[in-house]
């Protein structure tokens with residue numbers, strides 16, 4: 249066995265042992281779903297993170313994630329569109345021991361091309377997405393079906409009723425919402441138990457803490473931070489001078505990723521690096537360890553296309569740091585002015 253193979257094996261054993269102890273539960277009662285402490289965000293393998301990665305190696309990486317103990321995978325109809333679900337289906341379709349979450353809610357034209365900035369959570373569309381996603385994912389049931397963005401044209405009650413019916417029909421197991429306000433969560437949950445809410449959350453974007461955490465806590469709903477490494481910035485992989493692919497990388501259009509914003513915000517990465525150096529952690533592990541420390545019902549879903557990053561990220565499930573030390577770090581980051589908003593106008597209009 250080569251040295252690197254030995255290290256990989258050892259890491260997977262460590263991760264498996266620890267995840268057995270620290271599995272996390274999203275949601276409660278009949279809506280509860282127990283998964284590994286970190287999930288895998290599959291989006292960047294085909295969508296928004298630069299050139300589409302070679303299919304066979306991404307299939308291998310997803311299978312390796314399962315071997316490392318990961319049981320929760322995140323995709324969406326809109327990623328690609330469609331090719332991300334197809335990839336997940338090819339890699340994990342026949343694996344009934346893991347959970348796959350996907351999402352509906354964007355509008356498409358008659359040729360099934362996405363209409364930029366338009367939403368569609370009509371019951372007819374939700375049902376259509378469900379059937380098509382099941383085929384692409386090569387599964388009999390969708391483990392978590394999220395509304396990707398709240399559609400102002402469709403009352404939350406109507407969306408929740410539709411998902412409730414899909415659950416009754418055995419096509420969906422759990423209901424999730426993305427970037428939903430406390431009011432939408434409350435109204436949806438009244439009709440059908442919400443298992444999990446997914447919103448952007450990391451040390452540079454903490455609005456969820458005061459906007460929705462009290463509601464999640466009240467109803468026993470879980471939380472999945474998306475882009476938990478702030479799209480690579482809080483993993484230290486983006487430095488002043490980094491440029492992004494002009495095609496298929498949305499970071500080139502986000503105000504927080506202009507050259508000026510990257511340079512000015514880089515102090516934050518340096519603070520995470522200093523903290524990590526004191527504790528033997530990488531920048532990504534500090535960010536993910538912090539998120540995991542906030543609540544026992546949080547399951548971050550970092551995305552990666554590299555095995556070494558995946559293992560580094562999963563090892564964050566083992567980070568044990570005193571609450572006071574995390575508080576000192578987050579207070580220090582809070583004092584930093586953050587340059588650039590997280591989304592442009594069109595995307596910002598769709599989040600709570």
Ligand SMILES: NC(=O)c1ccc[n+]([C@@H]2O[C@H](COP(=O)([O-])OP(=O)(O)OC[C@H]3O[C@@H](n4cnc5c(N)ncnc54)[C@H](OP(=O)(O)O)[C@@H]3O)[C@@H](O)[C@H]2O)c1
Nearest residue numbers: 289290291474475476477478479480483485550551552553
């Ligand atoms: N619900 C929503 O609206 C929504 C929106 C956005 C994303 N999401 C979900 O959230 C998932 C993750 O989000 P994301 O991909 O935007 O951002 P992310 O997980 O915050 O960051 C991903 C980026 O970080 C890099 N990275 C990962 N681990 C690293 C490490 N240890 N060291 C250095 N660099 C590292 C990756 O590059 P490498 O490939 O080189 O590792 C990739 O470019 C997505 O896959 C998707 O499932 C949901």
